[in-house]
Amino acid sequence: MGRTTYLTATTLDGFIATEDNDLSWLFQLEGEAPVGPYDEFIVGVGAMAMGATTYTWVVDHEDGRWPYDLPTWVFTHRELAQPEGADVRLTSEDPTAVHAEMAAAAGDRDVWLVGGGDLVGQFLDRDLLDEIWVSIAPVVLGSGAPLLPRRHTRPMRVLEVRHAEGDPFVHVHYSLR
Numbered sequence: 001m002g003r004t005t006y007l008t009a010t011t012l013d014g015f016i017a018t019e020d021n022d023l024s025w026l027f028q029l030e031g032e033a034p035v036g037p038y039d040e041f042i043v044g045v046g047a048m049a050m051g052a053t054t055y056t057w058v059v060d061h062e063d064g065r066w067p068y069d070l071p072t073w074v075f076t077h078r079e080l081a082q083p084e085g086a087d088v089r090l091t092s093e094d095p096t097a098v099h100a101e102m103a104a105a106a107g108d109r110d111v112w113l114v115g116g117g118d119l120v121g122q123f124l125d126r127d128l129l130d131e132i133w134v135s136i137a138p139v140v141l142g143s144g145a146p147l148l149p150r151r152h153t154r155p156m157r158v159l160e161v162r163h164a165e166g167d168p169f170v171h172v173h174y175s176l177r
Helices: 038-042 052-061 095-106 117-125
Strands: 004-011 015-017 045-051 072-075 088-091 110-115 131-137 157-162 170-175
Touching: 004 038, 004 095, 004 117, 038 110, 045 052, 045 095, 045 117, 052 072, 052 110, 072 095, 095 110, 095 117, 110 117
Parallel strands: 004 110, 004 131, 045 072, 045 110, 072 088
Antiparallel strands: 004 015, 131 170, 157 170
């Protein structure tokens, strides 16, 4: 069985999006030599999960097409349009039950919690999160959607820190195990 990992980017003050769910701050930062974990990480992913706000943002910014070929669970309490041919499964079930389905679909590969912070917090509350990969940007928003809107006091272990000249991000990999 693979790991369940939250891989995301955050601002220096701990926000993943503005109050109106805008991510334009993220796309203004293009490094000359990015060393982030995404390219190597995504090849080991077998299933994905995200909240409705993240899902809607992805669909809207991909002109209605779905950019992933992985089974994806979208946690929502509303009806959402689904891109044609995409393996997108809408659910309002508890993350514990759905996590078992996602892990089975992923097999020996990882489950990626794409976002948002509250959904990831629900996985954290149920001890279903194994790792966090966070790319910290030199941007300060002052308010917005928090990286993790939860109190978590169990120590995390730093597995790796990456940074390269020209890359505006610092990438930190934590283990919760």
